[in-house]
Amino acid sequence: MDSKNKTAPENEDNCCDHEENNTEDNCCYNENEKIENEDNCCSQGPEKTIKAQDDCCDQSHEENDEQDDCCSHDHENSNDEHQGCACEQGILENIDSIEEKKSKKPLIILGIGIFIFVIGYFISTMSFNLFDLSTISDLSININQDIISQIIYLIVVLIVGPRIIKHGITSLLNKEVKIELLITIATFGAFLLGDGGEGATLMILFFLAEYLETYALDRSKRSLSKLVKLSPDVATVKRKIGNSGINNKFEEVEVNVKDLSIGDTVIVKPGDKIPIDGSIIKGITSVDQSSITGESLAVTKREGDEVYASTINEDGYIEIKVTKKSNETIFSKIIDLIKESEDKKAKIDLFIDKFARYYTPTVIVLAMLVAIIPTLIFKQPLNEWVYRALVLLVISCPCAIAISTPVSIVSAITAGTKNGIIIKGGEYIEALADIKAVMFDKTGTLTEGKLEISNINTLNNFKEKDMIEIACSLENQSKHPIAKAFNEYQKNNNIKSLKVENFKSIAGKGLKGEINQQTFYVGKKELFDYNENLKNDINNLNLESQNIGKTSVIIGNENEILGFINLNDKIREDGPKTIEKLKDKSIETIMLTGDNSATAKNVAKKLGLDNYYPNLLPEDKVNIVEELGKEYENIAMVGDGVNDTPSLARANVGIAMGMGGADVAVETADIVLMQDNISKVNYLIDIAKKTMGIIKQNIAIPLIVKSILAILGVIGYVSLWEAVLIGDMGLTLLVVANALRIGK
Numbered sequence: 001m002d003s004k005n006k007t008a009p010e011n012e013d014n015c016c017d018h019e020e021n022n023t024e025d026n027c028c029y030n031e032n033e034k035i036e037n038e039d040n041c042c043s044q045g046p047e048k049t050i051k052a053q054d055d056c057c058d059q060s061h062e063e064n065d066e067q068d069d070c071c072s073h074d075h076e077n078s079n080d081e082h083q084g085c086a087c088e089q090g091i092l093e094n095i096d097s098i099e100e101k102k103s104k105k106p107l108i109i110l111g112i113g114i115f116i117f118v119i120g121y122f123i124s125t126m127s128f129n130l131f132d133l134s135t136i137s138d139l140s141i142n143i144n145q146d147i148i149s150q151i152i153y154l155i156v157v158l159i160v161g162p163r164i165i166k167h168g169i170t171s172l173l174n175k176e177v178k179i180e181l182l183i184t185i186a187t188f189g190a191f192l193l194g195d196g197g198e199g200a201t202l203m204i205l206f207f208l209a210e211y212l213e214t215y216a217l218d219r220s221k222r223s224l225s226k227l228v229k230l231s232p233d234v235a236t237v238k239r240k241i242g243n244s245g246i247n248n249k250f251e252e253v254e255v256n257v258k259d260l261s262i263g264d265t266v267i268v269k270p271g272d273k274i275p276i277d278g279s280i281i282k283g284i285t286s287v288d289q290s291s292i293t294g295e296s297l298a299v300t301k302r303e304g305d306e307v308y309a310s311t312i313n314e315d316g317y318i319e320i321k322v323t324k325k326s327n328e329t330i331f332s333k334i335i336d337l338i339k340e341s342e343d344k345k346a347k348i349d350l351f352i353d354k355f356a357r358y359y360t361p362t363v364i365v366l367a368m369l370v371a372i373i374p375t376l377i378f379k380q381p382l383n384e385w386v387y388r389a390l391v392l393l394v395i396s397c398p399c400a401i402a403i404s405t406p407v408s409i410v411s412a413i414t415a416g417t418k419n420g421i422i423i424k425g426g427e428y429i430e431a432l433a434d435i436k437a438v439m440f441d442k443t444g445t446l447t448e449g450k451l452e453i454s455n456i457n458t459l460n461n462f463k464e465k466d467m468i469e470i471a472c473s474l475e476n477q478s479k480h481p482i483a484k485a486f487n488e489y490q491k492n493n494n495i496k497s498l499k500v501e502n503f504k505s506i507a508g509k510g511l512k513g514e515i516n517q518q519t520f521y522v523g524k525k526e527l528f529d530y531n532e533n534l535k536n537d538i539n540n541l542n543l544e545s546q547n548i549g550k551t552s553v554i555i556g557n558e559n560e561i562l563g564f565i566n567l568n569d570k571i572r573e574d575g576p577k578t579i580e581k582l583k584d585k586s587i588e589t590i591m592l593t594g595d596n597s598a599t600a601k602n603v604a605k606k607l608g609l610d611n612y613y614p615n616l617l618p619e620d621k622v623n624i625v626e627e628l629g630k631e632y633e634n635i636a637m638v639g640d641g642v643n644d645t646p647s648l649a650r651a652n653v654g655i656a657m658g659m660g661g662a663d664v665a666v667e668t669a670d671i672v673l674m675q676d677n678i679s680k681v682n683y684l685i686d687i688a689k690k691t692m693g694i695i696k697q698n699i700a701i702p703l704i705v706k707s708i709l710a711i712l713g714v715i716g717y718v719s720l721w722e723a724v725l726i727g728d729m730g731l732t733l734l735v736v737a738n739a740l741r742i743g744k
Contacts, residue, residue, distance in 0.1 A: 106211050113160040113204055117197075120152030124197060153196035157187060161203040164210075177360050179206075179397040179728070186390040186720060193383050201721040202394070209729030213399070213736070231310040231331050233257055235275035238265040238319065257309075257326045264322040268313045276309050277329040278320035285316025290420075348695060349405040349426055356398040363396030363710070370714055384716070391713035394723040395706055400731035404698035408739040412691040415743035420675040421684060428670040431652045432688035436632040438582055438681065439625065439647070441639035442593035442603060445657055445678065446575050449640065451485035451551065451567040458563035467563050471555050473498040474511045474522045482553065485567055508594055508617035508643070510553075521556050524596075526615075528556060537561050543596075551599060571606055574679040579607050581682045588632065592621045592647065618643040625650045638681060639669075655681065691742050698735045705731055 126145045161184075168184035171177065183206045190199030235257050241249045252267060257275045260266070265281065268274050274287070286298035289311045298314050301307055307320060309329040326332065371389035374380035409426035416423045423429060440446050458464050472495045475486035490497065503513040510523010521527050525543070528534040534556060543552045543564060551567045579589050591612040593600050600614035613624050625647045629635050637644070637651035645668045648654030656669030657676045673680045709727045712718045 106207075109160060110204070110207060110211070113156050113200075113207070116152060116159065117156045117200055117204060120149045120156065120200070121197065123152065124149035150191070150194075150196040153200035154191065156200040157203050160200075160207045161187070164203065164206060177364060179399060182360075182364075182393045182397060183724070186394050189386065189390045190720060193387055195387075198720050202724055205721055205724045205729065209724060209732065212729060213403075213732050231257070231329075232273045232275045235260055236267045236269075238267050260322050260326060262322050262325065266320045266322060268318050268320060270313060270315050270317065272313055274307050274309060274311050274313055274320070276320070276322050276326060277324040277331075278307060278322045280305050280307060280318050281321045283316050283318035285318050286314040288312040288314055347427065347430060348692075348699075349409070352401060352405050352699065356402045359398050359401070360396050363392060367392040367396070387720075388714055388716060391718050391720055391723045392710055394720060395709050395713055395718075395727045397728045399728060400702035400706075400735050401699060403732060404702065404735050404739075405695050407736055408691055408695045408698060408742060411739045411742040412687055415687055416671075416684070418743070419680065419683065420673070420677075421680055422672040422674060423684075424670050424672075428653050429688045429691050431634060432636065432671075432685055433692040434634050435587060435636050435653065435685060437588035437590060437628060437635045439590045439592055439628065439635060439637045439651070440609075440678075441637075441644045441647075442591055442595060442600070443569060444640040445638055445644075446591060446603065446607060447569040447571050449569065451482055451569045453485055453489045454566045454568045456563070456565050460560050460562065462562040464563075467555055468565075469496050469498055470515060470520050470562070471522050471553065471565060473500050473515060474503070474513050474520060476500075477503045477513065478505055478511055480505075482551070482567065508620075519558050520562075522553060524594075525554055528554065528561075531558070534561060551595060571603065572678055574677065575607050578679045578682055579609060582685075583608070583610070585685065587685070590628065592616055592624055594643070618646055622646045622650055636681075638678070640676075655684070687742065694738055694742055698738055701738075702731045702735065 123145050164180050165184050167178065168180035168182075171181045183202065187199040187203050190196065190202065233256060234254050237253050237255050237260070238250050239253050241251050260276055266276055266278065270285070280301055280303050282303065284300070284302045287301050287307055288298050289308065301318070306323075307313075307318075308331060309326070310331040367389040370392055371386045374385045375382045405426070409429060412426075412429050413423050443449050443451075456464055456468060458467055468489075472486045472490040475483040476490070476497060477483075477500055489495065498515050500513040500515055502519075503511070505511055506523070506527065508524075508526075510521060510527040512519065512521050512527075514520075525535070525538045528538060538554060538561060541561075541564070543554075551569065552564050553567065554564045555562045582589050588611070589607075589609045591600065591604055591607075591609050593603075593612065593614055594616050595603075595614055597614040600612045603609075604612040613620075616624065621643070625635070625637060629651070634652050636653040636655055637647045638655045638657070639645075639648055640657035644656075648656060648669045653671065654669040655671045655673065657673050657678075671684065706727055709718055709723060713723060
């Protein structure tokens with residue numbers, strides 16, 4: 001099974017040591033390492049650098065031979081009319097600098113070129129001799145319409161093609177074969193054959209093709225670019241004026257979001273975007289969180305509630321205490337993940353990269369043979385077969401094939417982002433399309449994870465008040481979902497909090513601590529295995545049969561069981577329908593849980609799951625995932641908690657429930673559901689299958705069409721301008737248009 005080279009933690013205590021490819025300001029780092037240079041990660045070794053980013057063009061590419069020469073294109077003159085073939089640039093490259101209104105300079109150049117070309121064409125249709133040098137010398141030269149039109153066509157090439165020719169020559173000097181070089185050779189070859197009109201037409205059409213390709217690709221990623229720009233750059237901060245004594249006076253100061261510090265108070269007025277992550281310390285409002293969750297329905301926020309950068313404050317005045325720096329917000333993490341996603345290529349994408357590297361040189365060799373063999377061996381006209389070889393050169397452009405996969409992956413990532421789903425790379429889309437089984441954590445994933453205390457049962461004449469105080473005091477030290485239920489119960493019922501010493505969380509079993517110099521235990525029955533008498537007392541309670549569908553927390557000391565508390569966890573409303581749809585796709589559905597067998601069986605039955613594994617510790621979940629991975633080959637894991645992190649890392653695709661999930665689980669996962677909506681799993685698999693289907697179409701169509709054009713070109717039925725119009729521009733635009741269907 002493919003474990004994605006991720007090191008899973010063995011328990012709750014070290015799960016954060018998991019090695020991840022998180023980035024901050026385009027730099028790779030382990031979360032426990034200090035970033036020494038945020039602006040340039042090129043100084044790091046190839047094992048810890050993110051590939052294919054502008055800031056990293058000097059890095060080693062030894063690890064990723066499959067990538068095209070991502071750093072070979074010219075990054076200067078970014079506003080020039082030609083920046084290299086669009087298919088050679090990263091699809092998500094410079095995503096945060098896409099302009100809504102592009103420069104009209106390329107269109108002006110194109111218009112001038114076409115106008116002059118038309119003049120040349122009309123002159124070529126005339127019949128005249130401007131003057132005849134043979135009348136004044138021995139030279140036999142007629143300056144007629146043909147020579148004048150050829151000069152005009154050359155002027156067209158010099159107007160439209162300088163950048164194209166420059167890139168072509170640069171690629172030749174770098175010992176690379178790129179489409180600009182092929183177009184340059186074909187253009188000047190046409191002039192040498194006496195057909196300057198064909199050469200000028202070729203250059204104009206290629207210039208137009210590159211403009212349209214860039215426009216189409218920009219359009220395909222524009223929604224992502226808009227997302228990048230959603231978070232405001234400026235925040236209004238409330239600051240104390242000087243030393244104003246008892247009667248504090250404050251002023252509102254506008255500062256750059258990057259200059260905000262944790263603890264600052266930010267003012268957000270109705271209708272403004274929230275600039276930073278924080279908690280509300282004053283006011284009540286409704287917040288549109290669609291930029292984070294994909295859900296447009298506003299959420300009511302009060303004092304103490306968290307709010308997130310890029311979301312919109314709809315109708316109330318609020319003051320926010322900053323809890324995260326601008327580069328640590330949830331929104332900034334989403335943007336980083338989107339930018340990183342292009343580096344994690346699908347296997348089919350890597351194959352196409354390899355194919356493109358061999359495809360073009362092979363066709364060039366064939367073109368040379370087409371020009372040489374018929375003329376030398378069969379004594380055919382040189383001009384005719386050189387022209388056909390030039391046609392074959394133009395057809396060899398691999399743009400449509402090279403761009404077929406990345407543009408489709410970007411379209412899928414865009415569609416996911418619009419629906420509150422962050423997909424961290426194309427390889428996970430490819431894996432999802434072939435998923436055979438999906439495993440789910442129970443608490444917080446299949447259920448809402450909001451446990452409520454339903455009843456309290458005491459034993460051995462122990463007082464209910466004393467037992468609940470002990471339980472709440474111990475649970476108050478924990479971050480487990482069950483602890484939240486006790487904390488909420490304590491708050492609502494004014495339960496006294498006792499001092500706890502020597503607290504210890506025992507992974508997968510429960511809690512231990514000293515209160516008033518006496519040791520107490522709160523947790524599962526396995527927590528009491530140290531004492532055979534207590535173990536027998538618990539078994540005699542027969543809790544599993546009495547409390548089917550409930551979670552039982554047992555409270556005891558070193559000598560006796562004090563009682564047990566039952567909690568209920570509501571199954572998510574969309575859970576049964578989600579499982580049903582997965583089963584309709586012939587995908588096995590399996591639940592992994594630390595709960596007892598009776599509870600697990602009850603939940604599995606209500607949801608219609610194919611199988612379930614109860615009483616699992618975190619390390620047990622990892623072992624089950626590995627076993628099922630060998631059985632089904634391609635599996636996904638859906639979870640939300642810290643204890644799910646190792647399993648998410650081991651599965652082919654790890655899917656985290658984002659907003660309510662633990663940070664480490666979100667960071668470890670390959671896909672994040674920002675809305676905590678489990679039905680999105682079906683949407684993910686559907687879009688993955690659709691994406692892979694379109695990728696196969698986008699590869700097959702260009703290959704078939706180019707093969708047909710190559711055959712027709714060799715036998716003389718395709719001209720140079722038809723080769724670039726159909727074989728390059730037409731196919732590339734078709735591939736892009738087909739990819740855009742993914743998000744519809």
